[in-house]
Amino acid sequence: MREQAMTRASFLAGAAAVGATAMVGTALSGEAAAGTRPAGERTRPGRGLVHRGVMYECEDGESSHTGWHRNRMRSDLRAIKRELHANSVVAFGTGVERLTATATEAAENGLRVWLQPRMADVPERQILDHLAETGRQAERLRRQGARVYLSVGAEFILFVPGIVPGDNAVERIENMMKGNWDPQKAQRKLDRFIGLSAKTARRVFHGKVTYGSAHGDRVDWDLFDLVSVNYYSYFADPRGYVKELSPYRKWRKPVAITECGTCTFDGALQAGGMGWDIVDYSKPKPEIRGGAKRSEHTQAQYLTQVLNVFEDMNLHAAMVYQFVTPDAPHRRRRRYDLDMASYSLTKAIWKTEDDPTARWHWEPKESFDAVSRHFARAAAREDRSS
Numbered sequence: 001m002r003e004q005a006m007t008r009a010s011f012l013a014g015a016a017a018v019g020a021t022a023m024v025g026t027a028l029s030g031e032a033a034a035g036t037r038p039a040g041e042r043t044r045p046g047r048g049l050v051h052r053g054v055m056y057e058c059e060d061g062e063s064s065h066t067g068w069h070r071n072r073m074r075s076d077l078r079a080i081k082r083e084l085h086a087n088s089v090v091a092f093g094t095g096v097e098r099l100t101a102t103a104t105e106a107a108e109n110g111l112r113v114w115l116q117p118r119m120a121d122v123p124e125r126q127i128l129d130h131l132a133e134t135g136r137q138a139e140r141l142r143r144q145g146a147r148v149y150l151s152v153g154a155e156f157i158l159f160v161p162g163i164v165p166g167d168n169a170v171e172r173i174e175n176m177m178k179g180n181w182d183p184q185k186a187q188r189k190l191d192r193f194i195g196l197s198a199k200t201a202r203r204v205f206h207g208k209v210t211y212g213s214a215h216g217d218r219v220d221w222d223l224f225d226l227v228s229v230n231y232y233s234y235f236a237d238p239r240g241y242v243k244e245l246s247p248y249r250k251w252r253k254p255v256a257i258t259e260c261g262t263c264t265f266d267g268a269l270q271a272g273g274m275g276w277d278i279v280d281y282s283k284p285k286p287e288i289r290g291g292a293k294r295s296e297h298t299q300a301q302y303l304t305q306v307l308n309v310f311e312d313m314n315l316h317a318a319m320v321y322q323f324v325t326p327d328a329p330h331r332r333r334r335r336y337d338l339d340m341a342s343y344s345l346t347k348a349i350w351k352t353e354d355d356p357t358a359r360w361h362w363e364p365k366e367s368f369d370a371v372s373r374h375f376a377r378a379a380a381r382e383d384r385s386s
Helices: 008-018 030-034 070-082 096-108 124-144 169-178 183-204 239-251 268-278 296-312 366-385
Strands: 051-058 088-093 112-117 148-154 208-214 227-231 255-260 317-320 346-349 361-364
Touching: 051 070, 051 096, 051 112, 051 366, 070 096, 088 096, 088 148, 088 317, 096 112, 096 124, 112 124, 124 148, 124 183, 148 183, 148 255, 183 208, 208 255, 227 239, 239 255, 239 296, 255 296, 268 296, 296 317, 296 366, 361 366
Parallel strands: 051 088, 051 317, 088 112, 112 148, 148 208, 208 227, 227 255, 255 317
Antiparallel strands: 346 361
């Protein structure tokens, strides 16, 4: 039987029953919360994915107009639900208030919520404190009846200082590519911080917990309820994906693709998770390197291919990276069309060439339509089988 979607009314009723203000900052006992499961939540995946969704960023922008805004977020989540036909959304980024507001709005729209705090390039204690407070808010939502998962973060090897040399993710990537690091020492540090993060999350949140690992990372998945991977590989033959992802099943836990996607130019498939690197930011005005050509079709075809594979493999979840990238606008001149280096399903349109005023908007790419068709067909298939 297909699970009943949470309505805005039922979520708000749950909020009233729990008492939102009483829950803030309170760590609940594991025994009391462990037996509480949202009504209708599927515990065994049937045919195809259980969670089909998109990632939604909650960050300060490069300008006052491109960062997270409450009204814009509400409009975007309605589009994710009604136009993209997603049943899930990942709220990721920084700022507990932003993350919580986005997760709450998503739940009220009947979406399953994945919360993922991402604080980077600050001391470990600050990252863990941010995770703990996000986890408390996730627990409050879960107790209100929201279907919520908590991810302790993503790709710590790149974003947490001290594991790999470098002041930021770009410098760390460069050091790794040049061999300026000690892989064994980094693995020990990574294991330690992943363990601390899992313990921090478990203390305050009693739902499902996971971690967004990079493909190929070595993680002790015994610490988590789901095995999750940020996946950007490309194979002309779909069997390549199956071969590469099948080893994740050995943990006998649900497998989630917590990021997937590609950029919007010819050759982006081969670039994978480094597609963003076609922008030269050393110029006075950032521009596209070389002769890269815009191709929305490339992005749409890739997402159609991998989503079909994930469905056929009966994976637990697939989250497309990402909904919109406000600071990478689409421009008519190829040289300055930063959206080519974007993984988003929509293109940001600024009203002026260089000034992202409050009146900027997004328009769907071919990939948005392709993912929307896929999600809608999958939902219809579930309806027929219920």
